[in-house]
Amino acid sequence: MASVPVSVLHSCRLVVVWAVLAMLPASPLWAQAQPDPPLVDSFRQWHDASGKLLTKSRLAYLDGDRIALWAESGQMLLIPQAQVSAADQSWIIAHPVKILRGKVIYVADGDTIGLLDADEKQHRIRLEGIDAPERGQAFGTKSRQALNDAAYGKDVIVAYEKPDQYGRILGHIYLNERWLNYDQLVSGMAWHYRHFSGDAYLAQAQKRAEAEKAGLWRDVSPLPPWRYRLAEKRQQEMKDSETAAKPMQPTGYWLNTSSGVRHNETCEHYGKTSRGKYCGAEDGKPCGMCGG
Numbered sequence: 001m002a003s004v005p006v007s008v009l010h011s012c013r014l015v016v017v018w019a020v021l022a023m024l025p026a027s028p029l030w031a032q033a034q035p036d037p038p039l040v041d042s043f044r045q046w047h048d049a050s051g052k053l054l055t056k057s058r059l060a061y062l063d064g065d066r067i068a069l070w071a072e073s074g075q076m077l078l079i080p081q082a083q084v085s086a087a088d089q090s091w092i093i094a095h096p097v098k099i100l101r102g103k104v105i106y107v108a109d110g111d112t113i114g115l116l117d118a119d120e121k122q123h124r125i126r127l128e129g130i131d132a133p134e135r136g137q138a139f140g141t142k143s144r145q146a147l148n149d150a151a152y153g154k155d156v157i158v159a160y161e162k163p164d165q166y167g168r169i170l171g172h173i174y175l176n177e178r179w180l181n182y183d184q185l186v187s188g189m190a191w192h193y194r195h196f197s198g199d200a201y202l203a204q205a206q207k208r209a210e211a212e213k214a215g216l217w218r219d220v221s222p223l224p225p226w227r228y229r230l231a232e233k234r235q236q237e238m239k240d241s242e243t244a245a246k247p248m249q250p251t252g253y254w255l256n257t258s259s260g261v262r263h264n265e266t267c268e269h270y271g272k273t274s275r276g277k278y279c280g281a282e283d284g285k286p287c288g289m290c291g292g
């Protein structure tokens with residue numbers, strides 16, 4: 001067995017990696033405690049005062065005394081609030097959406113952009129409902145590139161409910177008649193972030209991408225980014241515990257941790273006291289014999 005070809009060794013290591021990944025739970029531990037939200041139709045029907053269907057819309061917000069609606073076609077409609085049914089008028093008040101308008105000044109990855117608003121204020125926006133492959137993953141670069149090609153330097157509208165617990169804005173990005181969260185999914189540049197999103201329309205977009213083997217779905221078994229991050233985290237924890245287990249490297253100074261006296265490497269006590277550790281040149285009190 002002395003001359004195992006390198007390629008075999010390499011694939012053995014891959015098998016180990018895959019075995020480890022296979023053992024990981026399908027979703028992060030903290031998400032397991034909470035079931036995935038139920039899938040709901042994100043499009044809502046809007047009616048006028050006489051009960052006639054106006055449109056089906058995913059996004060609706062108050063724009064002065066008008067209601068802005070994104071029709072299923074992607075077209076935006078502005079309807080005077082007084083023209084819609086009383087039920088729809090109360091609904092929009094109960095479901096306020098905030099709007100940010102600005103220019104995309106950077107694309108950090110396939111699900112995060114930077115926006116500069118009219119007041120020159122910067123906002124970091126995480127695209128809601130999707131999770132893009134990480135940099136170290138297959139399609140991580142392509143995913144970022146796709147969003148960059150679509151949005152960089154463009155004026156967009158971001159719709160969101162409120163900043164998340166980290167102060168980031170979780171939002172939906174609209175560029176003219178395009179919904180970029182959806183576009184990233186349908187082109188196979190991101191996953192539907194099912195643990196946090198019950199948007200049936202986005203779930204459908206991923207199914208379509210899978211069926212068409214678009215983007216990352218060309219791989220036989222693509223790895224969800226949340227599992228990749230968990231594997232990375234475990235690997236880092238393993239590295240950290242290895243580092244902690246190693247004895248400290250000699251520094252030229254030794255601290256007697258019982259007496260608090262520091263010795264230098266010329267001293268007979270250097271590295272020799274029953275309790276002690278290597279230390280810096282300024283730690284502890286200098287030894288009276290060697291000068292510490």
Ligand SMILES: [Zn+2]
Nearest residue numbers: 263267287290
């Ligand atoms: Zn000494």
